[in-house]
Amino acid sequence: MSFDYDVIVIGAGAAGMMCAAEAGKRYRSVVVIDHMQTPGEKIRISGGGRCNFTNLHCSPAQFISDNPHFCKSALSRYTQQDFIKLVKQHGIAFHEKTLGQLFCDGSSQQIIDMMLAEMDNAGVLLSMETKVEALSHDGSRFQLKTSRGDLNASSVVIATGGLSIPKIGATGFGYDVAQQFGHDIIPTRAALVPLRFSPEMLAATKPLSGIAVDPSTLSHGKTTFREGMLFTHRGLSGPSVLQISSYWQEGDAVTVNLLPDTNGLLDTLKTRRKEQPRQMLHNVLSALVPRRVAEWIAADLGIDAPMADLSDKKLALVAERLQKWQVIPTGSEGYRTAEVTRGGVDTRGLSSKTMESTKQSGLYFIGEVVDVTGWLGGYNFQWAWSSGWVAGQYA
Numbered sequence: 001m002s003f004d005y006d007v008i009v010i011g012a013g014a015a016g017m018m019c020a021a022e023a024g025k026r027y028r029s030v031v032v033i034d035h036m037q038t039p040g041e042k043i044r045i046s047g048g049g050r051c052n053f054t055n056l057h058c059s060p061a062q063f064i065s066d067n068p069h070f071c072k073s074a075l076s077r078y079t080q081q082d083f084i085k086l087v088k089q090h091g092i093a094f095h096e097k098t099l100g101q102l103f104c105d106g107s108s109q110q111i112i113d114m115m116l117a118e119m120d121n122a123g124v125l126l127s128m129e130t131k132v133e134a135l136s137h138d139g140s141r142f143q144l145k146t147s148r149g150d151l152n153a154s155s156v157v158i159a160t161g162g163l164s165i166p167k168i169g170a171t172g173f174g175y176d177v178a179q180q181f182g183h184d185i186i187p188t189r190a191a192l193v194p195l196r197f198s199p200e201m202l203a204a205t206k207p208l209s210g211i212a213v214d215p216s217t218l219s220h221g222k223t224t225f226r227e228g229m230l231f232t233h234r235g236l237s238g239p240s241v242l243q244i245s246s247y248w249q250e251g252d253a254v255t256v257n258l259l260p261d262t263n264g265l266l267d268t269l270k271t272r273r274k275e276q277p278r279q280m281l282h283n284v285l286s287a288l289v290p291r292r293v294a295e296w297i298a299a300d301l302g303i304d305a306p307m308a309d310l311s312d313k314k315l316a317l318v319a320e321r322l323q324k325w326q327v328i329p330t331g332s333e334g335y336r337t338a339e340v341t342r343g344g345v346d347t348r349g350l351s352s353k354t355m356e357s358t359k360q361s362g363l364y365f366i367g368e369v370v371d372v373t374g375w376l377g378g379y380n381f382q383w384a385w386s387s388g389w390v391a392g393q394y395a
Contacts, residue, residue: 002150005029007395008142009157010132011174012039014384015367016159017115022392023155024122032119033130033146034169040112041168042161046381051108053087054080054385055378056100062375063383064246066186070347071372071383074355078389080382090114099227101377135177137360155395157364159388162341163188164368170335174369175345181360184346186371190338191246192380194237195254195329202235204300209233211290217257218244226260231293235329242376245332246342256325258289266312266319273315277308281318289322297321340380344371355391364391 009020012034020032032039043051055062058080060072084102087094092114093105104110119126127148134145135156144151160174175185197205214228218240227239236256244254259265272284281304285294298304301321303314310318335341345365349358355370357363366387374380 002152003031005031005151005153007031007155007157008033008144008151008153009159009395010034011157011159011161011367011369012036012126012128013042013159013161013367014040014115014381015388016157017119018385018388019157019159019364019366019392019395020124021115021118021122022389023157023395024119024124026393028155028395030119030122031125031127031151033127033132033144033148033151035129035131035171036169037129039126039128040115042165043112043115043381044108045165045168046108047103049108050103050106051111052097052101052103052378052381053094053111054083054102054382056080056096056102058100058379058382062379064191064342064373065347065371067347067371070350070352071386073352074386074390075382078386080378082389083382083385086118087111087114090117099377132173135180137181137362142362155362155364157366157391157395158345158369159366161368162344163335164190164338164341166335170341174365178345178349178365178369181357181363183349183357183359183365186343186346188341188343190332190335191342191373192242192339192376193245193332193334193337194232195235195241195245195248196331196333197235197327198330201327202233205231205296206233207292208296211292212238213258213289213293214238215260216240217260219255219257220244220247220252223247229256229258234333236327239376242339246340246373246375248329248332250331251328253326253328256327257323258293258325259322262288262323265323266316269315269319270312273307273310277306279307280304281307281310285318285322339376340368340373342373344369347371353390354394355387356394362395364395366391 006028007030009032131147142156208231216229217226225240225243230238282295282298367384
């Protein structure tokens with residue numbers, strides 16, 4: 001059997017559901033298809049199950065792209081305040097955690113249910129466990145062969161996300177479709193992801209696994225993030241690490257500052273040497289950083305001795321380790337744990353006003369599949385809402 005629609009949205013995530021609801025409000029006949037069993041899987045697992053659904057401070061400055069101006073149109077036309085208004089309309093209680101991050105008081109399922117209700121009210125059909133086997137265009141309409149039959153439509157929206165977290169259904173399908181219709185792909189890699197140490201570094205930092213340092217700053221080039229950091233049995237994690245991972249390139253060093261709020265650290269250490277000459281270095285450092293970190297620094301530098309025995313040069317080494325620790329990760333933990341995928345469909349082949357392909361009329365790309373990557377903290381969800389809303393006005 002063959003079914004005809006105005007719009008087929010492929011992908012029942014945040015962007016796809018928003019686009020479908022908006023297109024349905026325009027009295028377009030819309031179906032959303034997805035190969036997974038349940039919609040909104042990334043919404044469900046986000047924010048520890050409470051969904052960090054947007055950020056109060058969202059602006060184009062928090063997004064990375066080879067074409068940095070592209071995101072401005074969508075973000076300005078459907079803002080975080082617009083989405084917050086929708087959340088309030090559905091009676092969902094929420095709170096600000098830190099740095100403008102908004103979370104549900106209850107469960108992330110509330111956001112999924114909200115989007116399902118929006119689609120239902122707009123007459124959108126939802127077809128889960130539906131796999132696309134082929135997609136083509138005959139010059140006037142799109143034809144889709146799926147595991148549940150053939151579909152035809154004048155518009156197709158690709159909202160299939162990136163490669164992050166394959167266990168919840170992530171695939172490269174969207175990139176394959178883009179290339180099929182002549183689009184370029186900006187090279188993809190895992191982003192917002194923990195970083196890994198070499199075996200030698202892991203052996204040295206093994207006693208630190210599970211220790212958090214908050215605040216800390218991580219820097220790469222001119223980019224710095226000041227949030228929490230966590231030592232793990234594989235390397236480093238925590239918000240500041242996830243943030244810098246989107247900028248880090250393999251082989252590069254990152255600079256770690258374990259005491260970002262302390263000025264004149266070397267002078268402070270000299271003063272402690274004068275006031276507490278018999279104190280061992282690790283005991284003095286324990287007043288500044290977690291004790292296991294203090295013990296590791298003293299031992300790793302090979303200078304755990306009474307303060308009186310430490311020269312200015314050795315204290316300078318300690319201060320540098322605390323505030324300018326140069327680390328060269330061997331890699332990231334990859335798409336298995338990455339929150340998003342950096343790179344994707346080159347935005348130079350899309351209209352920033354409509355999200356429509358400039359190479360194939362009626363074809364749209366939205367959300368994570370596009371080369372627009374936000375910071376940690378609700379920014380990527382806002383891009384999903386904004387790009388989905390924009391495409392829904394035109395598809």
